[in-house]
Amino acid sequence: MASSKDIEKAAGVLRAGGLVALPTETVYGLAADAMDPAAISRIFQVKGRPPSHPLIVHLAGAEQLDAWVQDVPVAARVLAEHFWPGPLTLVLRRGPRVPLEATGGLETVAVRVPDHPVALALLAAFGGGVTAPSANRFGSVSPTTANDVRAELGDAVDFVLDGGPCQVGVESTIVDVTGEAPTILRPGGVTREDLEAVLGHPLAVPSTSQVRVPGQHPSHYAPRARVVLVEPETVIAEAEAASESGHQVGVFLPAAFADVPVKAHAVVAVPASPAAYAQGLYGFLREFDQQGCDLIIASLPAEQGLGLAIANRLRRAAGPRHTV
Template identity: 75%
Template sequence: MVTAGAPEIARAAEVLRSGGLVAIPTETVYGLGADAENPAAVARVFAVKGRPASHPLILHLAGVEQLPEWVADVPPTARRLAERFWPGPLTLVLRRSGRVGLAVTGGLDTVAVRVPDHPVARALLSAFGGGVVAPSANRFGSVSPTTAEHVRAELGAEVDLILDGGPCQVGVESTIVDLTAEVPSVLRPGGATVEDLEAAIGGPVAVPATSRVRVPGQHPSHYAPRARVVLVAPDRVVAEALQAQRSGQRVGVLLPRPGPGLPAGADLVVRSVPASSAAYGQRLYGLLREFDEQDCDLIIASEPDRAGLGLAIANRLQRAAGPRP
């Protein structure tokens, strides 16, 4: 694990060119980066993560000017959204060009692409010059990493180089928007809010429960800590936690603000939900990891407000609470 200065970025670009894997800091989460045009490197990403080959990878570019090289066409809506949100936490699903291999897209004729907003990621992408696939740098289905230490603890020596760019500032993955149909659709809520997307487009976007286009983060159980997660109404958090504790479980509580009172001496692992949605998104995965570090069996969390970034936070908690394999 190295602090990312110019020599380290040059070294990381060489690792990518040689077919190696580099953990890359972005504004959303740390990604497990590989040369998108190296089939062996792409296959290694799937193997290290334990990720099904049918799950597409997101292609990361240094700038919007590279987009026409990787997609079959760039419709006006894509240009508008790219101008508004790139670099930033927005992924666009478009028709792939012949430059994008089917291993990257999970066999689909579409490709998910974005330009990240992190100085280290952008410097590396510029130095490398090509496209980099970079799913979250963790085991498939587990909590995404938002620090270099998270990557080291989970993947260790299976990554050739870990660039330390500090904690991620957004903390939840990018919003994925499908632009291959007449009406844009949000297939995964994330760091770019639906409200901001609609303002940029000047019209509605759909938020379907299911989609014919496969994208990352749609598995029923995802972003999951070892502890089981249960979502309840805010006014039920304490009661549910105490009931679970009486059954002998070690219970973690994501206490909403303003939070209901806890009885004196309650043996619970308590973390307060940050006051703003932006702060909550930034800290969410770290909080889930803290409950695992405290050996919790169960995490009781309240359903967040779904306005703005709250939609992405609710999505991550629902997936974390999903049925385990």
Template identity: 60%
Template sequence: MEILRQGGVVALPTETVYGLAANAEDELAVRRVFAIKGRPATHPLIVHLAGVDALPDWARSIPEEARRLAAAFWPGPLTLVLPRTSRATDAVTGGQDTVALRVPAHPVALAVLRELGGGLAAPSANRFGRVSPTTAEHVRHDLGNDVDLVLDGGPSIVGVESTIVDLSSGAPAILRPGGLAAEELERVLGYPVPVRTASTVRVSGTLASHYAPRVGVVLVEPSEALARVEALRLQGLQVGFLGPSTLSLPRELIRLDIPEDPAGAARLLYLRLREADVAGLDVLVACLPPAQGLGLAVRDRLSRAAAPRTPEA
């Protein structure tokens, strides 16, 4: 805890992915997080809180929908975007008048937050634009000695980042699909919550290229998988396949299986993308799941992993 109080940076587990945490009210520590990740300063961070009681300290306006969602899903993989108080600095918000807030569900993260008595700015503990870490080993591999301490809380049980919902003005909208399904939000609110692909509010993880392994990724629907794999192999490429084991494909193909159920696919997605990078592949053919439940988040991550790479990614 003294590391955080003295301006240090700690990697800690959450139920979604491992986060690179700094005291959200220590601007120098927050800027160090940006430097370690290589993250643009205009790209805002999520502030993690110990409980819903801390919400008024960071959000100056809390609509009834936000209170209902927080009561239903915190602690958990839900981030709420709300108008900020002065406690949320420009370093955290990227200069915006909004702040992204969530209460993580991992006992280690919650224990640290309760002991700290404040908020933690904690983006994923990896280099900017790359595949997020779901184990302490991933963090050590990616960041090495740049982090003051790595807390090992075991593998992340959700496996993809939180769902981000904008409640800063107007009706709720999903800005980033994640570990909480849209259907669950709609069950609590009683009406559809759209995914907003274009927004004036900047949030984490929504650049076109993100969550990207070093190997190139080609996306396919299940019915297209065999034809695409064969076409790429005819070009003399070393091809890998990411998708369910039930699809019939060439036996000698390097396969990185993920479950057919969306929650299982989300849990293993980043691990499999990392395995693709060490398998000596020229290209990874990735099968898209249905856009339902957590399948929407998996499709989102795969689409960004396959997008043309930006200089940062």
């Protein structure tokens, strides 16, 4: 676990325009000074991320919100009060201190307060905000341990803060609060049901949006192996057929079939708990790659609670692969 000396060193790296991998409750982020356009541009270079894809600004507390954004509606204040620190990102109008490099050229900016002691200690020591997309190559599986970051980005990161494994395991929920009614742009660690309970009305989850935010590319969160989604009752048959045709198959075995033997190269029994599944999802995908799988067979969970975020990530992982 990162020490106070590590925190101070990381803060110095940020002040010097460097990049720091920091742990959050969701995934590890690749952080830079949110007011330094050159450092922000380096994030895009290291990740191979298109510069039109906005980044999330991470703050130390909700009290800093007005220093970074404009025109904060009541709904945003309510959500921040209930879910910050936590895996919720709010899209608001950009304030003058946010460079356009961080927003993909947009006049909106995504902001959140992470719920991790190491991230909060770094933000306090640094004394400012950081932009921090996931610390991996664009489109690939997000890292949930410090070793994941080191394995993927190596020396491209100036300093890695180790905060242990991430507890949530999937990225934050992104809610647009710039329109007439809040809208979920990306499901994540805060569930739709929890948001609706706080706001007192249903929230839309549009399949497409005019607001660009992280995680909307058709292929995202993808392992090297190709991911194929099938119905839960056909997972075993599809996996065994693919194995017989010569594929090295990894299988996400649904909890209902956990006791059924399956002939495949690697098998992960899906945890019955959605929280445990979300926490382990990216690690499972990385493990299939490490075991040499070239095909992963999976099914979608029920799209309620954290199942909505898990299904979103699996669909993106199975999407047509991007080219940059």
